[in-house]
Amino acid sequence: MTDDKVSENTFDIEALRAGEKGEFTRLVEAYSGSIYRLALKMLQDSQDAEDVLQETFIKVLNKISTFRGASNISTWIYRIATNEALMLLRRRKLPIYSADESFQIQDNDEQPKELEDWCCLPEKELMNSESRAYLDESIKALPYSLRIVFLLRDIEGFSTRQTAEILDITETAVKTRLSRGRMRLRELLSVYYGKQLKKLD
Amino acid sequence: MDNENKCAYLLDYLSDYVDGSLNESLCEEIERHIVECEDCRIFVDTLKKTIYLYHTKEKGSATVPNDVRKRLYKRLKLEEFLNDSSESKGNM
Numbered sequence: 147m148t149d150d151k152v153s154e155n156t157f158d159i160e161a162l163r164a165g166e167k168g169e170f171t172r173l174v175e176a177y178s179g180s181i182y183r184l185a186l187k188m189l190q191d192s193q194d195a196e197d198v199l200q201e202t203f204i205k206v207l208n209k210i211s212t213f214r215g216a217s218n219i220s221t222w223i224y225r226i227a228t229n230e231a232l233m234l235l236r237r238r239k240l241p242i243y244s245a246d247e248s249f250q251i252q253d254n255d256e257q258p259k260e261l262e263d264w265c266c267l268p269e270k271e272l273m274n275s276e277s278r279a280y281l282d283e284s285i286k287a288l289p290y291s292l293r294i295v296f297l298l299r300d301i302e303g304f305s306t307r308q309t310a311e312i313l314d315i316t317e318t319a320v321k322t323r324l325s326r327g328r329m330r331l332r333e334l335l336s337v338y339y340g341k342q343l344k345k346l347d
Numbered sequence: 348m349d350n351e352n353k354c355a356y357l358l359d360y361l362s363d364y365v366d367g368s369l370n371e372s373l374c375e376e377i378e379r380h381i382v383e384c385e386d387c388r389i390f391v392d393t394l395k396k397t398i399y400l401y402h403t404k405e406k407g408s409a410t411v412p413n414d415v416r417k418r419l420y421k422r423l424k425l426e427e428f429l430n431d432s433s434e435s436k437g438n439m
């Protein structure tokens with residue numbers, strides 16, 4: 147997924163600090179797509195996602211003089227973006243879990259229950275439009291703390307270290323949350339694809 | 348360790364295992380175990396597949412809709428650069 151990976155683009159920090167619009171536009175072009183996607187998947191609302199996108203780049207513009215270049219510029223921008231998204235979530239006071247009960251999983255129950263081997267399902271079953279919608283719904287079932295880690299690691303392609311830096315948590319915490327998030331998703335997908343498997347029999 | 352405890356013990360390492368970031372001795376332990384344990388073998392396979400499906404689904408989806416992009420450029424006072432790539436090239 148190289149086309150989706152957060153590339154280690156190099157930008158002329160001095161030009162950005164000096165307010166050169168051309169260079170800033172390059173930065174916006176490089177990151178706006180993935181930041182919008184991240185915000186959309188976190189907030190599940192296109193207006194909110196647009197707000198996060200705009201606020202992020204306004205803050206980047208205003209704070210670029212404080213960027214020391216110690217961290218990579220992409221982790222710095224994502225740090226601003228995730229803070230914006232989490233702030234908006236807090237303001238909205240959205241329920242932490244999906245309203246749809248079928249997507250809820252007991253919090254303290256990490257034991258795998260679904261052990262259907264659905265890997266052999268044909269690609270057209272795994273990836274038809276209904277399945278894709280189910281994949282999206284399943285992400286909504288993750289509590290925010292797991293969801294953001296899953297999105298940064300498995301969708302945006304950040305490393306464990308970068309994700310830790312963006313969220314200001316330890317690498318161990320990143321690994322733990324990623325593991326829990328992935329396992330919950332696996333569980334939900336197994337319920338769904340397990341049913342598809344039975345239909346095919 | 349009986350087999351059930353072994354499954355529970357290894358469970359914590361499976362996410363690192365599918366990332367390839369687990370140390371060698373634990374990797375070998377998992378590989379030995381999943382040869383004998385069908386449940387864990389299925390768990391590992393479906394975990395890998397889960398991650399793969401999300402990768403595949405989101406590939407190339409990092410785009411900003413054109414109207415959103417226009418409003419962003421306006422807010423950032425970058426309208427003069429809007430025509431450079433009007434084909435919504437939010438993709439990296």
Ligand SMILES: [Zn+2]
Nearest residue numbers: 354384386387
């Ligand atoms: Zn086992």
